[in-house]
Amino acid sequence: MPRMTFPDAQSYWISRRIPTDQFLLYCFDAAEPLDRLAASLLVRARQIPDLCLQIREVxxxxxxxxxxxxxxxxxxxxxxxxxxxxxxxxxxxxxxLTDSLDPTESPWRLHLFGPVSEAPEGRGDAVVAVLQVAHALGDGRRTAEIARLLFTDTPLPPSPTVGRWRPALATAVALGEIPVNLARLVLRMRPAYLAHRQRNLDTESGVIPEKPSSRSTLVTNGTPDWRREIRTVVVPSADLRGPGVTVTVGVLTAVSVALSRYAAEAVAEHGAAAEVTVARSGRSAARNHFCNVTVDLHPEIADLRQRALTIAASLRAQRLRADHPSRAVEERATAAVPAPLLRRGIDQFDFTAVPDEVTGNTVVSSVDRGPADLALGGGAVRFTAGFPALSAFMGLTHGVHGIGDRVTISVATSPAVVPDTDRYEEFLRDAVRQVSAANSSSGSP
Incomplete structure (x- = not known):
């Protein structure tokens, strides 16, 4: 029976306080009745190791x-x-989106909707599958891999054996680990201090960029209520790419344009930034191996081609800072802190507090979900989408999810923050057209 890593345990503990579940939406051509699809998907799920796990508290x-x-x-x-x-x-x-899972019962649930008419990227009826996953089970890349196993017919290898739950054994292991972890913490504190000091020295010398400063809130940093609104903008991935411009950067540029129109005066005065979820470098035993970096959206740059290149440089710089070796050393020290103390810190944290300044005005989370070779009951996949969770001071988030040559820009918000979601969606669609035109004028294929 594997113990959770600290990053995954932290994700679980936070999910007990605020909604953090991931919702992976896949739209397929309709081919079979839903009850038949449900039965076959359940059989498939029982063959996927990650979908045969649950969380147990020591x-x-x-x-x-x-x-x-x-x-x-x-x-x-x-x-x-x-x-x-x-x-x-x-x-x-x-x-x-606000109906959170209890991972001690199950860290996942699958919703099937159908038949659905007028769905994007196809003719005729569709079936929409939404895989709801607790964040502790995996980050965006890992959950995309789970969904890929679920929506294919590829033979699966035998599942590894996971021993039955033995609370007495887990208690004994925990009691034995506490003094060991305290000793590890003592040994790791000085290396963590030295690594932190080195990061500061590298920042001062310009080896790595400075940590972005906090900035003023925009209307998008309002507190959402219980209501949720979502929108999806499906476009060819080529519309977002250009020389030196990735899909993620293309979307960030479009978001900068849409935000500038939606909150024009505030953006003109204070600027705008996004919290961007990026995969961490290297290998990890944790199911969650990512971090958030702050990227300036540079709305003051009128030329969208130049704005995109500047955003790309900002993203590269913050990735460089996030990958500084000090982070791994500090995390090793944190992992040695006894679990009850770590959990207490999260339990004591006020997730409802709204700060005067924030690190970003929206969230952009981008995951490539692979080739468009998925199917459900013989129905081909049309597109995929996802909806990053809202928080007390983040009332507008964007998901960027590609499959094949199509990318979906998803919008999640609350009417308490963005009262007219259709208006913002139109701003975003128009912004994508502007970004595509700027890429075309630069000579991109």
């Missing part, structure tokens, strides 16, 4: 939780039967 919470075996049951595949339009389906999916 008695008295003496340690990080453990992953233990689970047999997926039919309740984990929820069928939302009956015809609906894409707009109605979109509203139904938005209603799921």
């Amino acid at each position: 008695p008295f919470r003496l340690d990080v939780p453990w992953w233990t075996p689970m047999e997926p049951d039919p309740s984990l595949v929820v069928v939302h039967d009956g015809p609906r339009s894409w707009e109605q389906c979109r509203g139904d999916v938005a209603g799921l």
Whole structure:
């Protein structure tokens, strides 16, 4: 039975306080009835190791939780039967975003909607599958890999054996680990201090860029209520790329344009920045191996081609800072802190507090979900989407998810923050057209 790593345990503990579940949406051509699809997907899920796990708490919470075996049951595949339009389906999916999973029962759930008419990127009815996953089970890359296993017919290797849950054994391991971890912490404190000092020296000397300063809040940093709204903009990936401009940078440029129109006066006065989720370099035993970096959106640069290149440089610089060796050394020291103390720190943190200044005015999370060779009951995949969670001071987020040659820019918000989501969606669509035109004028293919 594997113990959770600290990053995954931290994700689990935070999810007990605020909604952090991931929602991976896949739209397929309709080919079979939903009940038949549900039955086949449940059989498939029982062959995927990551979907046969649940979280167990160590008695008295003496340690990080453990992953233990689970047999997926039919309740984990929820069928939302009956015809609906894409707009109605979109509203139904938005209603799921605040319904958090309890990973001690199951860290995932699958929702099936169909038949869905007027869905993008195809003709005829569609089936929409939404894989809801607790963040502790994996980050964006890992959950995309899980979904790829679920929506293909590729033979799976035998699942590794996970021993049954033995709370007495877990308690004994925890009690034995506490003095060992304290000794590790003493040994790791000085290297962590030296690594932190080296990062400061490297910052002062210009080896790595400075940490971005906090900035003023915009309307998008408002506190959401219980309501959610989502939108999806599906475009060819080529429309977002250009020389020196990746899909992620193209979307960041489009978001900068849309924000500048939606909050024109505030952006003109204070500028705008995005928190961008990026994969960490190197290998890790943790299921969550990512970090957030702050990227200036440079709305003051009128030329969109130049703005995109400047955003790309900002993103590269912050990736460089995030990959500084000091981070790994500091994390090793943190991992040696006894789990009850780490958990208490998260339990004491006020997730409802709204700061005067923020690190970003929106979130952009980008994941390539691979080639468009997925299928559901014989129906080909049309597009995929995802909706990063909102927080007390982040009321507008963007997902960027590609499959094949199509990219979906997803918008998640609350009417309490963005009262007219359709208006913002139109600003975003127009911004994508402007970015595409700027890329074309630069001689991109």
